[in-house]
Amino acid sequence: MASTSLTFATRAEHRAWLESRSALPEGFRIGTCAFEFVPVEVPKPGRMRLTLIALDRPTPAFAAKFTRNAFPGAPVLVGRRRLDGAALGAVVINNKVANVCAPDGVEAAERVCAEAARLLGLAPEEVLPSSTGVIGWRLPVDRMVEALPAAAAALQGGSALPAAEAIMTTDLYPKLRRADVGGGSIVGFAKGAGMVEPNLATMLVYLLTDLDVPRDALRAALDRAVEGSFNRISVDSDTSTSDTVVLLSSRRRPAPPAAEFAAALARVCGDLAEDVVRNGEGVHHVVRVAVRGAPSDAVAHRVGKAVVNSPLLKAAVNGNDPNVGRLLCAVGKVAGAAGIALDPARAVMRVGGEVVLEGGAMRLDPEKERRLVAHMKAAELYASAPPADGVLFRPPIDHPPHERRVEIEIDLGMGAGACDVLGGDLSHEYVTENADYRS
Amino acid sequence: MASTSLTFATRAEHRAWLESRSALPEGFRIGTCAFEFVPVEVPKPGRMRLTLIALDRPTPAFAAKFTRNAFPGAPVLVGRRRLDGAALGAVVINNKVANVCAPDGVEAAERVCAEAARLLGLAPEEVLPSSTGVIGWRLPVDRMVEALPAAAAALQGGSALPAAEAIMTTDLYPKLRRADVGGGSIVGFAKGAGMVEPNLATMLVYLLTDLDVPRDALRAALDRAVEGSFNRISVDSDTSTSDTVVLLSSRRRPAPPAAEFAAALARVCGDLAEDVVRNGEGVHHVVRVAVRGAPSDAVAHRVGKAVVNSPLLKAAVNGNDPNVGRLLCAVGKVAGAAGIALDPARAVMRVGGEVVLEGGAMRLDPEKERRLVAHMKAAELYASAPPADGVLFRPPIDHPPHERRVEIEIDLGMGAGACDVLGGDLSHEYVTENADYRS
Numbered sequence: 001m002a003s004t005s006l007t008f009a010t011r012a013e014h015r016a017w018l019e020s021r022s023a024l025p026e027g028f029r030i031g032t033c034a035f036e037f038v039p040v041e042v043p044k045p046g047r048m049r050l051t052l053i054a055l056d057r058p059t060p061a062f063a064a065k066f067t068r069n070a071f072p073g074a075p076v077l078v079g080r081r082r083l084d085g086a087a088l089g090a091v092v093i094n095n096k097v098a099n100v101c102a103p104d105g106v107e108a109a110e111r112v113c114a115e116a117a118r119l120l121g122l123a124p125e126e127v128l129p130s131s132t133g134v135i136g137w138r139l140p141v142d143r144m145v146e147a148l149p150a151a152a153a154a155l156q157g158g159s160a161l162p163a164a165e166a167i168m169t170t171d172l173y174p175k176l177r178r179a180d181v182g183g184g185s186i187v188g189f190a191k192g193a194g195m196v197e198p199n200l201a202t203m204l205v206y207l208l209t210d211l212d213v214p215r216d217a218l219r220a221a222l223d224r225a226v227e228g229s230f231n232r233i234s235v236d237s238d239t240s241t242s243d244t245v246v247l248l249s250s251r252r253r254p255a256p257p258a259a260e261f262a263a264a265l266a267r268v269c270g271d272l273a274e275d276v277v278r279n280g281e282g283v284h285h286v287v288r289v290a291v292r293g294a295p296s297d298a299v300a301h302r303v304g305k306a307v308v309n310s311p312l313l314k315a316a317v318n319g320n321d322p323n324v325g326r327l328l329c330a331v332g333k334v335a336g337a338a339g340i341a342l343d344p345a346r347a348v349m350r351v352g353g354e355v356v357l358e359g360g361a362m363r364l365d366p367e368k369e370r371r372l373v374a375h376m377k378a379a380e381l382y383a384s385a386p387p388a389d390g391v392l393f394r395p396p397i398d399h400p401p402h403e404r405r406v407e408i409e410i411d412l413g414m415g416a417g418a419c420d421v422l423g424g425d426l427s428h429e430y431v432t433e434n435a436d437y438r439s
Numbered sequence: 440m441a442s443t444s445l446t447f448a449t450r451a452e453h454r455a456w457l458e459s460r461s462a463l464p465e466g467f468r469i470g471t472c473a474f475e476f477v478p479v480e481v482p483k484p485g486r487m488r489l490t491l492i493a494l495d496r497p498t499p500a501f502a503a504k505f506t507r508n509a510f511p512g513a514p515v516l517v518g519r520r521r522l523d524g525a526a527l528g529a530v531v532i533n534n535k536v537a538n539v540c541a542p543d544g545v546e547a548a549e550r551v552c553a554e555a556a557r558l559l560g561l562a563p564e565e566v567l568p569s570s571t572g573v574i575g576w577r578l579p580v581d582r583m584v585e586a587l588p589a590a591a592a593a594l595q596g597g598s599a600l601p602a603a604e605a606i607m608t609t610d611l612y613p614k615l616r617r618a619d620v621g622g623g624s625i626v627g628f629a630k631g632a633g634m635v636e637p638n639l640a641t642m643l644v645y646l647l648t649d650l651d652v653p654r655d656a657l658r659a660a661l662d663r664a665v666e667g668s669f670n671r672i673s674v675d676s677d678t679s680t681s682d683t684v685v686l687l688s689s690r691r692r693p694a695p696p697a698a699e700f701a702a703a704l705a706r707v708c709g710d711l712a713e714d715v716v717r718n719g720e721g722v723h724h725v726v727r728v729a730v731r732g733a734p735s736d737a738v739a740h741r742v743g744k745a746v747v748n749s750p751l752l753k754a755a756v757n758g759n760d761p762n763v764g765r766l767l768c769a770v771g772k773v774a775g776a777a778g779i780a781l782d783p784a785r786a787v788m789r790v791g792g793e794v795v796l797e798g799g800a801m802r803l804d805p806e807k808e809r810r811l812v813a814h815m816k817a818a819e820l821y822a823s824a825p826p827a828d829g830v831l832f833r834p835p836i837d838h839p840p841h842e843r844r845v846e847i848e849i850d851l852g853m854g855a856g857a858c859d860v861l862g863g864d865l866s867h868e869y870v871t872e873n874a875d876y877r878s
Binding site for chain 1: 479480481482506507508509510511537539540541542544573574575576680750751754755757758760762763764765767768770771772774775776779781783795796799800801803804805808823824825826828829830865866867869870871872873874
């Protein structure tokens with residue numbers, strides 16, 4: 001999880017910090033462009049942005065993880081095939097249309113790859129497609145093919161920040177993290193206002209490194225880093241059809257010891273995962289649930305997820321309401337449903353360091369209630385203000401003002417299993433964003 | 440599910456319909472009273488209502504189902520012990536405090552039962568306790584014992600409606616259903632604005648009959664009826680620590696054939712379950728998901744629950760937005776997570792009777808989009824209006840205006856498993872109710 005505890009007073013301050021960390025690893029160039037289009041399904045004009053990530057030469061050292069949703073998007077189907085290929089030379093990314101269960105979606109993705117390959121002097125199977133946006137709509141392939149030369153002409157090797165911005169949809173601000181390790185670096189950027197990008201149904205993450213880590217080691221390190229980061233967050237429990245995490249190495253710098261690379265990769269992934277939650281749609285508070293004493297890590301993971309996905313607890317956190325009975329309800333629900341033989345007398349729960357359950361009974365008093373409220377208020381990113389038209393709530397921030405969290409600890413008193421899970425609260429801004437965005 | 444399709448233009452019309460159906464079965468009396476109290480944990484005055492359900496003589500013919508939450512409330516712990524007892528003669532119910540994980544909660548519940556038993560000439564173990572309200576707070580036992588004589592003095596054998604009202608908390612209106620069967624009747628009433636009463640953490644259901652069905656048959660019929668009704672609804676996915684369904688027979692009338700009794704009981708339970716969803720906190724639309732073609736009924740149940748619990752789909756329904764990509768996402772998520780070998784090419788999905796997915800691709804066009812919007816608007820119970828203070832949304836209805844639903848059909852094309860599940864949408868009113876109610 002986030003290794004820093006930064007505060008940003010303004011968007012300019014946040015942006016300056018991002019810029020100071022955005023230098024691309026050696027061997028990568030990035031180009032973006034945008035154009036207007038009209039989807040055939042709902043004829044309402046939109047603006048699509050294309051992003052090209054190009055390596056100076058194709059690399060065999062690449063790794064990718066895809067969604068486990070049973071309706072995977074066409075780019076995920078194509079991407080899984082690419083995993084067995086000899087090398088990757090580029091990634092082509094679009095927003096607005098996710099290309100999921102659209103008629104002839106795989107053919108459309110392949111045509112975009114082929115055109116990008118032609119422009120970059122690659123084989124079509126050396127290009128990985130990525131799409132984020134509405135599920136079920138067709139890609140505007142002709143318009144994309146027309147636009148690709150502009151993205152190729154814009155390729156530059158300085159900063160990753162233009163790409164971190166171009167892949168944004170409902171994100172409030174770009175998310176970019178780096179680690180300098182050995183003689184090289186890992187730079188990652190992400191879009192997604194949740195496990196799902198709730199409007200547009202995709203979380204996309206790109207990790208670029210110049211460190212010469214071989215394919216197998218790269219894939220093993222990515223497996224572990226994703227398990228400890230993106231697989232431990234939830235904004236709204238809806239696993240996307242398009243979630244994709246890609247790691248590419250340009251092999252320009254010698255690899256550091258494996259443990260050192262893995263730790264740096266895990267840090268970048270953990271930081272980006274927490275950024276995704278903090279920028280989650282409608283999120284006013286990041287909630288960290290540290291589960292300990294579980295019969296296994298898997299059970300700890302499941303309990304943590306149940307807590308951060310409880311609508312009642314999320315709504316209470318939104319109101320800075322230390323309604324810890326809802327915490328107990330969420331833990332008891334998953335334990336009951338999963339047949340976990342929990343003994344209420346052995347469980348201990350803390351919020352903001354304060355014991356709220358011990359010895360089978362809740363430990364509450366008016367003084368403690370005030371301290372719990374203060375802990376939650378300190379972790380608030382912003383408060384809702386009455387919207388101009390009375391109904392449509394918009395977040396009043398364009399940068400992350402701080403990195404504080406609501407801290408929940410749950411010791412089940414059963415074993416050595418442990419897991420930290422991150423989630424967000426449930427707010428009027430979430431309902432506004434998702435009830436009104438499309439029709 | 441609901442066997443009628445009623446409309447109610449006003450609260451008075453709804454109330455007249457309830458009154459016409461509220462006659463108690465023979466052998467039952469009901470009394471209620473109310474008093475002010477101050478919880479020790481958060482010293483903010485509240486008003487507690489007590490309800491007594493008394494049989495003219497104790498009955499061995501009773502059944503009850505309790506929550507599977509691993510932190511069950513004290514009334515649930517006591518109630519499970521009562522199941523093995525010889526007979527029940529009364530139920531004593533309070534709102535405001537759920538008596539869950541409160542210090543000495545079981546002793547408190549038993550003391551209330553003992554006092555009710557003394558007033559009614561019963562043994563303490565012939566009284567079943569029921570509590571709904573905040574988790575972790577202590578019952579105000581002294582105040583309850585003082586108030587019980589007033590509830591006993593109010594006992595009357597005419598109408599169940601006073602009890603259906605007295606057990607309400609955030610419910611907008613009372614929920615009462617009946618079936619006249621054989622020579623007798625089954626009358627049921629429920630509180631709960633969801634699987635959980637989201638504020639007060641309880642769904643309570645009481646089913647009263649004068650039909651002389653023996654204990655074993657009564658329990659078997661209740662098992663099946665609950666499985667087909669209350670276990671197939673969700674307002675917000677949070678299983679309460681206190682959910683309780685109780686069925687009591689006064690044995691005054693001869694039992695009809697078992698299948699006839701079971702069908703009548705299932706109808707009353709199904710109607711009440713749909714009432715609970717329709718009156719769910721912030722619910723603007725009831726959503727029915729009919730899953731067919733699943734490998735088993737259990738898988739169909741799980742898929743249906745995943746759909747009605749998807750925050751993104753719920754928010755889209757709230758906005759009358761036929762964002763059917765989110766339906767596909769929710770089905771794909773649960774299939775992927777549960778290892779269900781779903782073939783997208785064989786699945787068929789319909790909304791409001793319109794095919795939206797077939798042959799592995801979504802089937803969308805602007806004309807169909809308009810029909811889907813119309814279907815959703817027709818099922819809307821009310822629309823949000825800008826609140827007076829800009830933030831606190833309150834539902835503008837005090838009765839159910841109609842019984843229409845958003846109808847979703849999912850055929851997985853895999854087998855003969857089927858299940859119908861009911862849920863609601865996600866609205867500003869839900870966030871207001873649950874972010875602001877306590878602090």
